[in-house]
Amino acid sequence: MKNTIKKYIEKRNFEVTNEPWGSISKEKKRNIFVIQRHLSRIAHYDFRLEINGVLKSWAIPKEIPLKQGEKRLAIQVEDHPIEYAEFHGKIPKGNYGAGIVETWDKGYYKLKKQTPNQIEINLKGKKAKGNYALIRTQFNKNKNSWLLIKTKD
Numbered sequence: 001m002k003n004t005i006k007k008y009i010e011k012r013n014f015e016v017t018n019e020p021w022g023s024i025s026k027e028k029k030r031n032i033f034v035i036q037r038h039l040s041r042i043a044h045y046d047f048r049l050e051i052n053g054v055l056k057s058w059a060i061p062k063e064i065p066l067k068q069g070e071k072r073l074a075i076q077v078e079d080h081p082i083e084y085a086e087f088h089g090k091i092p093k094g095n096y097g098a099g100i101v102e103t104w105d106k107g108y109y110k111l112k113k114q115t116p117n118q119i120e121i122n123l124k125g126k127k128a129k130g131n132y133a134l135i136r137t138q139f140n141k142n143k144n145s146w147l148l149i150k151t152k153d
């Protein structure tokens, strides 16, 4: 997975939005994860994992799976800077993602396996805990389409 925050920067007007400007982090990796509730035109959750100096990001239209075996569609979106894990607040009207961003859960994760089509992790959050897998779906041509699955602990 190539890391870039070019798209993130291009989509936003930093003179108007309070979202963080950012660059790819060179700091030692901390394995942060964050799940944000994003009340925009279509309310959804944003699931973000720190990987190689950026937050790899997926938009999840439904509730975060908490029980073993539950799975949710997760659409991969543009990489976000690490600083975004700290962001919450209002994105003003007329801007990309306009609406409210709230922190739903946050913590650290342990990477168990990573291939181009599969990421297995153990989340150490307050609400999202234990083993999860992100698997790129094969059934459609949209390469951004993944499933977030609560797997066996």
Ligand code: MN
Binding pocket: 038, 044, 045, 046, 059, 097
């Ligand atoms: Mn979002």
